[in-house]
Amino acid sequence: MAAKEEVKLLGFWVSPFVLRVEWALKIKGVKYEYIEEDIFDKSTLLMELNPVHRKVPVLVHDGTVIAESFVILEYIDETWKQNPLLPQDPYQRALARFWAKFAEEKIFEGAWNALCSQGEEKQKALQQTIEAVETLEGELQWKQQFFGGESIGYTDIILGWISYYLPIWEEVGSMKILDPVKFPATVAWINRFLKHPVIKDTFPRREMMLVYFHQRSEALGSTSHGWLRV
Amino acid sequence: MAKSDVKVKVLGTWSSPFVMRARIALNIKSVNYEFLQERLWEGKSELLLKSNPVHRKVPVLIHGDKSICESLIIVQYINEVWSFAPSILPSDPHERATSRFWAPYLDEKWFPSLRTIGVAQGEDARKAAIAQVEEGLLLLEEAFGKCSKGKPFFGGDQIGYLDIAFGCFLGWLRVTEKMSGMKLLSISKTPSLLKWADRFCSDIAVKDVMPETEKLAEFAKMIMAKMRGAAPPK
Numbered sequence: 036m037a038a039k040e041e042v043k044l045l046g047f048w049v050s051p052f053v054l055r056v057e058w059a060l061k062i063k064g065v066k067y068e069y070i071e072e073d074i075f076d077k078s079t080l081l082m083e084l085n086p087v088h089r090k091v092p093v094l095v096h097d098g099t100v101i102a103e104s105f106v107i108l109e110y111i112d113e114t115w116k117q118n119p120l121l122p123q124d125p126y127q128r129a130l131a132r133f134w135a136k137f138a139e140e141k142i143f144e145g146a147w148n149a150l151c152s153q154g155e156e157k158q159k160a161l162q163q164t165i166e167a168v169e170t171l172e173g174e175l176q177w178k179q180q181f182f183g184g185e186s187i188g189y190t191d192i193i194l195g196w197i198s199y200y201l202p203i204w205e206e207v208g209s210m211k212i213l214d215p216v217k218f219p220a221t222v223a224w225i226n227r228f229l230k231h232p233v234i235k236d237t238f239p240r241r242e243m244m245l246v247y248f249h250q251r252s253e254a255l256g257s258t259s260h261g262w263l264r265v
Numbered sequence: 266m267a268k269s270d271v272k273v274k275v276l277g278t279w280s281s282p283f284v285m286r287a288r289i290a291l292n293i294k295s296v297n298y299e300f301l302q303e304r305l306w307e308g309k310s311e312l313l314l315k316s317n318p319v320h321r322k323v324p325v326l327i328h329g330d331k332s333i334c335e336s337l338i339i340v341q342y343i344n345e346v347w348s349f350a351p352s353i354l355p356s357d358p359h360e361r362a363t364s365r366f367w368a369p370y371l372d373e374k375w376f377p378s379l380r381t382i383g384v385a386q387g388e389d390a391r392k393a394a395i396a397q398v399e400e401g402l403l404l405l406e407e408a409f410g411k412c413s414k415g416k417p418f419f420g421g422d423q424i425g426y427l428d429i430a431f432g433c434f435l436g437w438l439r440v441t442e443k444m445s446g447m448k449l450l451s452i453s454k455t456p457s458l459l460k461w462a463d464r465f466c467s468d469i470a471v472k473d474v475m476p477e478t479e480k481l482a483e484f485a486k487m488i489m490a491k492m493r494g495a496a497p498p499k
Contacts, residue, residue, distance in 0.1 A: 087370065087404060101362045103369065113358040125345035129333045136335060137319060170319060 042067040045081060045093040047074045049239055049247050051196035052104040053092040058192050059108050061233045063115040105135070108189060120189040134174060134182065135193040141167035142194075146201060150208040150248070151255040161210055168218055175220040180227060187231055198225040199238045207248045273298040276313055277323040278305060280484050282376070282433035283336040284324040285474050289429050290340045292470035294347040306491075337368050340429060351423045363412060364419070364426040367405070375401040376434055382441050384489060398449060405431065406455045413457075417464050424468055432465040439478045440485050 042060070044067050046053035060067050072081050072091050084093045085102040094101045094110070101110045112120040121128050145164030149157050171194075175182075182190035197213070205212055215222045228234055238244075273291065275298050277284030291298050303313055303323055316325045316332035326333040326342065333342045344353040354361050378397035385391035412419040412427060419427040442449055450459045466475050476484075 087366075099359045101359070101366070103366055105369070106362050106365045109365065110358050110362040113361065125342050126328075126331050126333070128345065129338050129342040132338045132341070133333075133335055136338070 040097050041095075042097075043070055043095040044068070045070050045072050045084065045091050045095070047072055047091045049244060050074075050091055051200050052090075054237060055104045055192050055195065056092045056094060056107050056111070057237060058187075058195065058233060059111045059120060061237075062118050062120065062187065062192075063111060064117065065111070065115055105139075105193070108192060112189070118186070120183070120192065122183075122188070131182065131188065131190045134171075135190045137167070138171065138190070138194045138197075142171065142197065146197075146204055146212065149210055149212075150204045150252050153256060157208075157210075161212070164212055168212060168221060172218045172221050175224050178220075178224070181224070187228070187233065191228060195228055195234065197221075198228045198234075200244070203241065203244050203248060207245060207252055271329040272327075274301055274327040275299070276301050276303060276310075276316065276325040276327065278303055279476055280436075280481060281323055282437060285433040285436075286336040286429050287324045287326055287339045287343070288474045289424070289433070289470050290343040290353055292474070293351060293353060293424060294343060294349075296343070296347055337372075337426075337430060340426060344426075352425075353420070353429070354426050355420065360412070361426075363408075364430075367408060367427055368430045370401070371430055371434070376437075379434065379437060379441055382445060383485065384492070395447070399454075402449060402455050402458060406458050409457045409461060413461075418461065424465065424470055428461075428465055432462075432471065435462050435466060436476050436478065436481050437485075438462075440482045443478060443482055444485070 042065055044053070044056055044060070046057070046069060048071060057069075070080075072078060074091060077089055081091070081093065082089055084095065084100050085091075088102060090102070092102070092104055092107060094107045096110075096114065101107050108120060121131055142164055145160050145167055149160035149164055152160060179185070181187050182194070187195075201213055204210070213222060213225070273296055275284065275287050275291070277287065277300065279302065288298075288300070301310075301312065303310055305323075309321055312327075313323065313325065314321055316327055317323075317334045320334060322334070324334075324336055324339060326339045328342075328346070333339050340353060354364060375398065378394045378401070381394035382391060382398065385394055408427075409419060413421065416422050418424050419431070424432070438449055441447075450462055452459060465471055
């Protein structure tokens, strides 16, 4: 019925933010063209499409440009109505958005900062991250399968990076965060997430990620900084 | 209106721009609510600790037995529960995405820089903060042109999500201008935003919740004095 639509995704092979968008598009069954961007040598295309942040992911849908993974996910959910990512009920939607924001601010940023810093700063970031995972554990113990219920939803997609990236960051940064004894519900959620047909086999190769994050954490760790965003 | 039997409360402070977002959204929807003022300097109330155990921050919207936290999540909740017109978010997904796009930029980059201007340690830090704020205002001036399409607000004829997300900071922007003696919004660089700011602040949904610049300036001086003399931050 609809004319053939064109969906393009500008991404970077190891970006967890880009992966989120890919998962959302796959869940919706939307075909897209993936365009690899070298974020260390940014193309004019990226600069034109996302002049404010100059970052990936950027989604281009029939000429419409959307940036920021959280914003793209809501756009995808509103544009393609099949397999909803957010619940229908306004309160449940508020909760989904709340936990996604929490996970991003406290766990993602915490773990990334712990990875890229040393000494006291690292310990502080690590402690805050572990406390945040404790809070998450409290939520997850009530969930049957996923935050989205029987199927993966918005919050699962936002949080999904911890299933694969966090163990790698733990290794690179010599840190221990995902303790299966302390966080059984979180680890169980991770295992279910990794096995999901849409998710498995979407991650980059582990060896390549280890090399990449070793290099990044060294490069960033050598400059003094406060909390930084990826 | 439906749901009028269910009590609506906002936990917050008169000076917080984030709290203002929730109140403006409720005003747009003509929803009556009780405003419960937290006296944060005296410690957090039981109700705040109970209704927002994760962050222990304002604003919190209490709707019957539900608590909703995080200002923009609250604004979207209000728009979805009281789903009659006027809508706070545009109906077109792309326009919605554009509105949503600016919010993290404002909250994570622009407003922190604005706050830094008053308390920056050293001239370099101050200059960097001012530059960030001015750059942001130029970007938003351009965004206003695209979003408003010649109409009075980012949201068009009425105040919308991005008006609320950005407009709530106007009180603090005016305080910063007053205390630093600089003009951040100007006829030469941000003519559209300058006019928009006046329209926003005098809008019926905003004027009773936007604090007076004088009062906010006094409050800012008090906080800065406390910060200079006080114990380490919490």
